[in-house]
Amino acid sequence: MDLQASICGIKLKNPLVLASGVLGLNKNNLLIAQRGGAGALTIKSITLEKRSGHDTPNVAFFEAGVLNAFGYCNMGLSAALEEFADLSCFSVPIFGSCTASNARDFAKLVSAFDKLDFAAIELPVSCPHTPSYGLLAGQSNVEKVRAIIKACRKETKKPIFLKINAGLPNFVEIALAAEKAGADAITCSNTLGPGMVIDINTAKPVLSFKVGGVSGPAIRPMVVRAIYELYEHLKIPIIGLGGVSQGEHVIEMLMAGASAVGIATGILQRGPCVFRKCCEELSRWMKEHGYGSIEELIGFAHQ
Amino acid sequence: MLTSRFERNRFVGAKIINVQSYGADIKIFEFECKLKAKPGQFIMLWLPGIGERPFSPTKTNPLELAVKKRGLFTKKMFELKVGDCVGIRGPYGKGFKYENVKHACLVAGGIGIAALVRLAETLSNNGAMVDFVYGVRKRDQLVFLERIEKVAELFVSTEDGSFGKKGTCIELLKRLLASKRYDCIYCCGPEPMMVQVLALCKHYNIKSQFSLERRMKCAVGICGHCALGSKLVCKDGPVFSGKTLASIREFMVHE
Structure with a gap:
């Protein structure tokens, strides 16, 4: 079965994308996900300066998913420009990801990323657990998002993906403003919350940062609903992301209106080959149900 | 589920x-x-x-x-x-493989002993003959000697000569390898020492397994911090075969 997909003119051998934040610290990390069968790979977000992030524990678990608060630990822009200068070891498109506290710094990062061979650049404005970034920098504000996209649009012709948070009451408004300001796609969603897990033996929050973004099966219905709603309003494509670990979940997101589907926490559940497994399940289901292409599934739930 | x-x-x-x-x-x-x-x-x-x-x-x-x-x-x-x-x-993570091993040599450097002491007991329970080479800086860093002596022949080195042979466990291992054959060598210790042990295993054409350590954040294979080349120490390791390590540039940089 041909699982070819496309996002902003970028051809993907399958619609599954390694989401930013997992196995994306460097090229060696990304190669693990490429071996697992991903159709595209997103690097972990880069900031202007190197960051060591929050102390451990950075992850906390509950029965329906994971909370994480890594706090944008990353090598910083100058090291990233070296690390990702040569992307010839990859056979699938690589998406850059960078984040900052304000529009000016976002633009600096995008301007630097523009010179690399990234197929697109994703801008998260939606992290729920890092002071001075994302939601903790007030980037749930429509004006701020507009300013960020406008500033970045001037720096690159590459497709710009805006990564939003489906937990915000104004997520449609944010996506519409981004579309109008020149964003090429919306990635929905970042982790939701933040939430908290308390260890009852020690009576302490598990995460060192106390709160963290919620991911995994628990958030999938919220994300599916958000994608469904975005699809009704947007002209630009959507990358669905949140709680996907099986082929059926991919189909659900495509039907809601996603053109490509990200996987992060699913790697914990089924290993890096979660991409290949999802593709097999997707293929089988499409064959059994008489679908000939990914295209036919996109937005099918809106009929 | x-x-x-x-x-x-x-x-x-x-x-x-x-x-x-x-x-x-x-x-x-x-x-x-x-x-x-x-x-x-x-x-x-x-x-x-x-x-x-x-x-x-x-x-x-x-x-x-x-x-x-x-x-x-x-x-x-x-x-x-x-x-x-x-x-x-x-x-x-994945543990040591020890099925079908009849003659084993375990090589511990310093606190690397922690990864090997139970393996010595398990190997012995499975009927294997075990030689245990254990090197530390000084005598008071030696732990589990009684447990090891119950299940293995123990060879100790201290860098200051305060107990056993003065020197490093590499020298002790070299001496054993000159006269003995093993089905597998198991090793845990500082990485430069493990690189030396791997070189000896290659020289004598003996299978080997190494327990590695990297800074870990998630331990469940998603954060990527413990990556060794494009292997994850938390999921693919922490035990790696000598054959695998020989192909990973990031391990051999200590050489």
């Missing part, structure tokens, strides 16, 4: 029931907690307010850990007393 994948990673509370000190920088902690872990697998230990780190259990029922004071985290661990409670999650 896929959801259980998440739940099994939750911390369980583990109360300290015994602490023994060896010299100034090694302590052995016993916890009111038991778990099933193969030799070579690791657990994550959480000190609320401080952080979490990987450790190799030296016993599983009750859980026992041997800890060497190295940085802030282990310094804080050394302040723990009987009755204090920590969080434990795991076990994680």
Whole structure:
């Protein structure tokens, strides 16, 4: 079965994308996900300066998913420009990801990323657990998002993906403003919350940062609903992301209106080959149900 | 059920029931907690307010850990007393393979002993002949000697000559390799030492397995911090065959 997909003119051998934040610290990390069968790979977000992030524990678990608060630990822009200068070891498109506290710094990062061979650049404005970034920098504000996209649009012709948070009451408004300001796609969603897990033996929050973004099966219905709603309003494509670990979940997101589907926490559940497994399940289901292409599934739930 | 994948990673509370000190920088902690872990697998230990780190259990029922004071985290661990409670999650990773091994040589450098002591016992239980080479800086860093002597022939080196042979465990291993044949050599210690052991294994064409350590954040294969080349120490390791390590540039940089 041909699982070819496309996002902003970028051809993907399958619609599954390694989401930013997992196995994306460097090229060696990304190669693990490429071996697992991903159709595209997103690097972990880069900031202007190197960051060591929050102390451990950075992850906390509950029965329906994971909370994480890594706090944008990353090598910083100058090291990233070296690390990702040569992307010839990859056979699938690589998406850059960078984040900052304000529009000016976002633009600096995008301007630097523009010179690399990234197929697109994703801008998260939606992290729920890092002071001075994302939601903790007030980037749930429509004006701020507009300013960020406008500033970045001037720096690159590459497709710009805006990564939003489906937990915000104004997520449609944010996506519409981004579309109008020149964003090429919306990635929905970042982790939701933040939430908290308390260890009852020690009576302490598990995460060192106390709160963290919620991911995994628990958030999938919220994300599916958000994608469904975005699809009704947007002209630009959507990358669905949140709680996907099986082929059926991919189909659900495509039907809601996603053109490509990200996987992060699913790697914990089924290993890096979660991409290949999802593709097999997707293929089988499409064959059994008489679908000939990914295209036919996109937005099918809106009929 | 896929959801259980998440739940099994939750911390369980583990109360300290015994602490023994060896010299100034090694302590052995016993916890009111038991778990099933193969030799070579690791657990994550959480000190609320401080952080979490990987450790190799030296016993599983009750859980026992041997800890060497190295940085802030282990310094804080050394302040723990009987009755204090920590969080434990795991076990994680792939353990040692020891089926069909009849003659084994284990090589421990320093606190690397923690990953090998249970393996020696398991190998012996399986009927294998075990030689155990154990090198430390000075005498008071030696732990588990009685346990090892029960199941293996023990060869000890100290760098200051305060016990056993003066020198390093590499010299002891070289001497053994000159006259003995092994089905497999198992090793855990500082990485430069492991690189030397790997070179010897290659020279003598002996199979080998190594237990590695990397800074770990998630232990469940998603954060990528423990990557060694494009292998993850938490999922693909922490035990790697010599054959695998020989192909990973990031391991050999210590050469």
